[in-house]
Amino acid sequence: MNKTRASGRTVGGLRTLSLQAPAVTLLLLWMLVPLGMTLWFSFQRYNLLMPGMKGFAGLENYQYLLSDPALWSAMGTTLLLVGWVLAITVVGGTLLAVLFQQDFFGRGIARVLAISPFFVMPTVSALVWKNMMMHPANGVLAWLAESFGLPALDWFSSLPLTSIIIIVSWQWLPFALLILLTAMQSLDDDQVEAARMDGAGPVAIFFFITLPHLKRAISVVIMIEMIFLLTIFAEIFVTTSGGPGLATTNLAYLIYIRALLDFDVGTASAGGVIAIILANIVAIFLVRMVAKNLEQ
Amino acid sequence: MATLQLNSVVKRFDDTQVIKGVDLEVKDQEFVVFVGPSGCGKSTLLRMIAGLESTTSGDIVIEGQRVNDLGPAERGLAMVFQSYALYPHMTVEDNMGFSLRLAGVAKEQRRQKVLEAARILQLEPLLDRKPKALSGGQRQRVAIGRAIVRNPSIFLFDEPLSNLDAALRVQMRIELARLHEELKATMIYVTHDQIEAMTMADKIVVLQGGEVEQVGSPMALYHHPRNRFVAGFIGSPKMNFLPVSVVSAGGEGVDVRLPGGGTTRVPVDGRDCDAGESLTLGVRPEHLTLDEAGPLRARIQVIERLGGQTSLYVDMDDDLLTLMVDGDVTHRVGDEVRFNFEPRRGHLFTGDDLALESLERHPLASLTRQDNRAASDTEA
Amino acid sequence: MTTTLSTKNTPMDAARGDAAARARRLRGFGMAVLGWTVALVIFFPIFWMILTGFKTEAEAIAEPSLIFTPTLDSYVEVQERANYLKFAWNSVVVAFGSTLLALLIAIPSAYSMAFLPTRRTKGTLLWMLSTKMLPPVGVLVPIYLLFRDLGLLDTLTGLTIVYTLMNLPIVVWMLYTFFKDLPRDILEAGRMDGASTLQEIGYLLLPLTLPGIASTGLLSVILSWNESFWSLNLTTSQAAPLTAYIASFSSPEGLFWAKLSAASTMAIAPILVFGWLTQKQMVRGLTFGAVK
Numbered sequence: 007m008n009k010t011r012a013s014g015r016t017v018g019g020l021r022t023l024s025l026q027a028p029a030v031t032l033l034l035l036w037m038l039v040p041l042g043m044t045l046w047f048s049f050q051r052y053n054l055l056m057p058g059m060k061g062f063a064g065l066e067n068y069q070y071l072l073s074d075p076a077l078w079s080a081m082g083t084t085l086l087l088v089g090w091v092l093a094i095t096v097v098g099g100t101l102l103a104v105l106f107q108q109d110f111f112g113r114g115i116a117r118v119l120a121i122s123p124f125f126v127m128p129t130v131s132a133l134v135w136k137n138m139m140m141h142p143a144n145g146v147l148a149w150l151a152e153s154f155g156l157p158a159l160d161w162f163s164s165l166p167l168t169s170i171i172i173i174v175s176w177q178w179l180p181f182a183l184l185i186l187l188t189a190m191q192s193l194d195d196d197q198v199e200a201a202r203m204d205g206a207g208p209v210a211i212f213f214f215i216t217l218p219h220l221k222r223a224i225s226v227v228i229m230i231e232m233i234f235l236l237t238i239f240a241e242i243f244v245t246t247s248g249g250p251g252l253a254t255t256n257l258a259y260l261i262y263i264r265a266l267l268d269f270d271v272g273t274a275s276a277g278g279v280i281a282i283i284l285a286n287i288v289a290i291f292l293v294r295m296v297a298k299n300l301e302q
Numbered sequence: 303m304a305t306l307q308l309n310s311v312v313k314r315f316d317d318t319q320v321i322k323g324v325d326l327e328v329k330d331q332e333f334v335v336f337v338g339p340s341g342c343g344k345s346t347l348l349r350m351i352a353g354l355e356s357t358t359s360g361d362i363v364i365e366g367q368r369v370n371d372l373g374p375a376e377r378g379l380a381m382v383f384q385s386y387a388l389y390p391h392m393t394v395e396d397n398m399g400f401s402l403r404l405a406g407v408a409k410e411q412r413r414q415k416v417l418e419a420a421r422i423l424q425l426e427p428l429l430d431r432k433p434k435a436l437s438g439g440q441r442q443r444v445a446i447g448r449a450i451v452r453n454p455s456i457f458l459f460d461e462p463l464s465n466l467d468a469a470l471r472v473q474m475r476i477e478l479a480r481l482h483e484e485l486k487a488t489m490i491y492v493t494h495d496q497i498e499a500m501t502m503a504d505k506i507v508v509l510q511g512g513e514v515e516q517v518g519s520p521m522a523l524y525h526h527p528r529n530r531f532v533a534g535f536i537g538s539p540k541m542n543f544l545p546v547s548v549v550s551a552g553g554e555g556v557d558v559r560l561p562g563g564g565t566t567r568v569p570v571d572g573r574d575c576d577a578g579e580s581l582t583l584g585v586r587p588e589h590l591t592l593d594e595a596g597p598l599r600a601r602i603q604v605i606e607r608l609g610g611q612t613s614l615y616v617d618m619d620d621d622l623l624t625l626m627v628d629g630d631v632t633h634r635v636g637d638e639v640r641f642n643f644e645p646r647r648g649h650l651f652t653g654d655d656l657a658l659e660s661l662e663r664h665p666l667a668s669l670t671r672q673d674n675r676a677a678s679d680t681e682a
Numbered sequence: 683m684t685t686t687l688s689t690k691n692t693p694m695d696a697a698r699g700d701a702a703a704r705a706r707r708l709r710g711f712g713m714a715v716l717g718w719t720v721a722l723v724i725f726f727p728i729f730w731m732i733l734t735g736f737k738t739e740a741e742a743i744a745e746p747s748l749i750f751t752p753t754l755d756s757y758v759e760v761q762e763r764a765n766y767l768k769f770a771w772n773s774v775v776v777a778f779g780s781t782l783l784a785l786l787i788a789i790p791s792a793y794s795m796a797f798l799p800t801r802r803t804k805g806t807l808l809w810m811l812s813t814k815m816l817p818p819v820g821v822l823v824p825i826y827l828l829f830r831d832l833g834l835l836d837t838l839t840g841l842t843i844v845y846t847l848m849n850l851p852i853v854v855w856m857l858y859t860f861f862k863d864l865p866r867d868i869l870e871a872g873r874m875d876g877a878s879t880l881q882e883i884g885y886l887l888l889p890l891t892l893p894g895i896a897s898t899g900l901l902s903v904i905l906s907w908n909e910s911f912w913s914l915n916l917t918t919s920q921a922a923p924l925t926a927y928i929a930s931f932s933s934p935e936g937l938f939w940a941k942l943s944a945a946s947t948m949a950i951a952p953i954l955v956f957g958w959l960t961q962k963q964m965v966r967g968l969t970f971g972a973v974k
Contacts, residue, residue, distance in 0.1 A: 025790040029787050040824040040828070043824030044820060109710070109713075116717050119722065120724045122725055122958075127925050127949060127950060129928040130731075130949060133928060138939060138943070139730075144744070176724070180724070184961060223973045226969045230969065233814075237911070245932070258817070262819070274823050281819050281820045282820035381870075383870070389871070389872075391889045404885075405876055448871075
């Protein structure tokens with residue numbers, strides 16, 4: 007009797023195992039190997055330009071990095087970038103979701119147009135904004151300012167971070183809109199009607215019915231955007247190259263500079279470890295939320 | 303010969319035992335119904351027989367062969383699912399012929415078998431349709447057709463009628479009974495509806511909490527329930543239960559004192575009872591009769607008139623009892639009624655809910671559907 | 683509230699009804715104006731880019747204007763610089779190759795998670811999600827060095843591998859949520875009919891979940907096509923996809939707006955269409971099923 011039970015189990019288990027093995031093994035390798043190497047390198051003295059100087063460095067890389075003003079400036083830039091883009095996209099996305107939920111002529115097409123920027127590759131959107139929109143002489147914004155009699159702005163030299171924030175927000179606002187609009191469509195009509203019967207106006211309905219319903223979707227938007235925004239790279243690479251000075255150098259770009267421009271593997275890896283820790287703080291919450299959803 | 307035996311079959315999910323050692327014997331050409339409340343394990347047991355769930359311990363034996371380690375298709379069974387589980391992307395013909403296609407049967411032969419099954423179920427005009435274009439009853443018939451085509455040794459049905467509306471359900475019930483006779487196959491049928499169980503089964507298996515409460519013919523379960531659970535579960539409306547106390551007991555019956563005075567001798571084996579012991583008396587609503595001189599009295603709370611019959615819900619010392627009486631009674635809510643029952647219609651249950659055995663078997667208790675048929679044959 | 687309950691239609695009620703209808707129409711009109719304005723403002727940079735692609739280089743940097751004679755010169759020129767097609771081809775190979783690979787690896791895995799769940803299934807799914815949380819910069823250095831040592835830098839194979847692994851968790855998750863929607867009964871009926879695991883997947887699961895698999899594939903293509911961290915860091919010329927090619931326009935001497943616009947338009951057009959087609963199902967994939 008025991009034999010049947012054991013064999014039955016292993017057959018089912020084996021089947022599951024063999025079906026999942028490729029995906030699980032590959033992901034395990036993809037995660038553990040680089041992670042281990044990053045950790046290892048971060049404790050090594052290792053510069054590709056000075057191959058002779060290899061050796062254990064202890065916490066030297068971290069000490070060097072933490073005492074480097076560039077790190078703190080990059081952290082500040084990262085936080086500002088993430089914070090502003092989040093604020094703009096979440097508030098804007100919620101309002102736009104309410105707007106595009108209304109029934110009006112050609113709503114479907116208008117919706118599609120508004121969502122489009124999300125599908126544009128980052129290098130394209132960065133260059134289109136840098137050249138055709140924000141160029142101090144020939145850009146559309148400069149032309150607009152002039153036609154109102156205002157001085158044209160050299161966006162990337164006078165407001166570098168703001169410019170990046172605008173470009174990134176333009177890319178991610180549609181994402182927030184898309185998610186929140188979908189979430190809003192699952193709002194029960196009966197609930198809205200019941201509220202209306204209870205005498206709630208549009209504003210009260212928004213704050214007491216719609217917003218609470220969107221709560222979870224909003225937090226999902228925040229967390230997913232955070233994961234991506236923490237490591238914004240292409241937009242900076244293409245527009246400002248981190249400058250002027252360090253004005254638009256975020257953590258991701260700093261690591262890139264250290265690793266592929268300065269060839270300082272040790273310090274770059276220490277930076278990588280810091281980036282991973284930051285991302286994990288966010289990830290824990292996101293994973294928990296999805297887990298709760300999985301239980302339902 | 304398609305027989306099935308279960309020998310102390312157990313199913314455990316993680317740490318909970320959902321089937322707690324079931325023994326059962328199904329004879330060739332028998333129509334067996336598993337019935338019980340939801341969560342009693344009846345569907346799990348059926349899926350274990352089908353091979354869709356593994357068996358933790360015990361043996362499942364089909365036609366003398368132990369099949370525990372065989373896959374579902376190798377057991378020679380066919381199953382009709384509650385949701386029908388038709389393949390939505392295939393036509394009716396492809397649905398019914400899928401198993402033959404997998405088995406590598408030639409196209410011509412396949413078509414012939416499908417047509418044969420379609421004829422039995424009157425599905426010929428629908429063979430080119432997709433399931434989406436069929437009504438609920440038609441889908442049900444396709445699902446049965448898919449089972450017939452496999453020519454299985456045993457048919458398994460998992461609540462097949464629960465997605466149909468009431469009228470269609472009655473019709474399909476009759477059709478299934480007809481099919482059983484035509485195919486002369488062994489069938490196992492799971493339902494939570496005791497009416498389906500009563501009307502179709504040769505043998506009913508009442509399950510609760512993963513255990514078999516009683517096995518028997520419909521009439522045996524109705525007239526001689528082994529315990530209070532079966533008594534309450536079989537029969538509609540439910541059996542009434544009253545607290546009584548034993549006046550005297552013995553081999554020729556038990557005298558009990560009814561609530562509100564009066565004593566009655568119930569013809570059950572009372573050799574294990576003592577005077578003064580508390581028992582529960584069970585009487586079915588259809589066996590309670592209005593009687594001006596009856597020993598039981600109560601006030602009417604609700605009247606439901608069904609036309610031919612009327613249900614009276616009466617309140618007796620805070621116990622709500624049901625009486626099924628003639629449709630023409632003129633009582634009103636609030637009236638006090640007196641009623642009685644034939645002593646042989648009474649059931650007595652001990653403190654641990656087991657029934658005291660009747661002194662006399664009901665003449666129909668061993669009747670099966672096959673006997674019904676034989677009786678009508680001789681009449682004709 | 684009481685007036686609405688009365689059945690008599692007084693003239694006053696009728697007048698009120700008219701006013702309400704007018705207000706509703708006015709509100710609808712206002713919404714349309716507002717909605718379209720917002721949509722057009724958001725879409726404007728894309729619109730302007732498409733427009734600029736049809737201008738001459740001189741018109742492109744001149745005062746913004748909607749009136750000009752459209753020309754295909756920039757498109758022709760971009761095509762003639764033969765390497766544009768190479769970059770486009772790289773993008774196609776990498777995006778579709780990685781998607782195909784990811785689907786191939788993910789389908790059996792998602793199948794077993796959806797239909798043969800064990801106690802570990804939930805944990806495995808969440809762990810897969812968590813690998814997606816690893817920021818690419820964190821592992822840039824070791825991946826770069828590994829690729830250098832394995833000779834995978836600037837190769838299509840290397841980039842395809844990275845994209846496959848990058849999208850694998852999302853693909854598994856999305857397939858898992860689509861597979862979960864398929865009633866178990868249908869696969870079990872197949873098993874009763876004698877289907878092996880492979881036949882179950884081939885004859886039943888795949889045909890029945892094809893729309894879901896297609897949108898999962900499209901999402902994976904979109905993400906790979908637009909990915910611009912690994913493509914910028916792991917390729918230089920041979921395997922560079924369109925993201926890297928477009929980035930080369932950022933150098934000051936590459937300021938050819940019309941050509942940039944033409945190239946960009948071609949680079950984003952197919953993806954834009956894919957995105958429009960799959961926007962609904964994408965939400966599920968991007969939020970790991972947390973928003974439906």
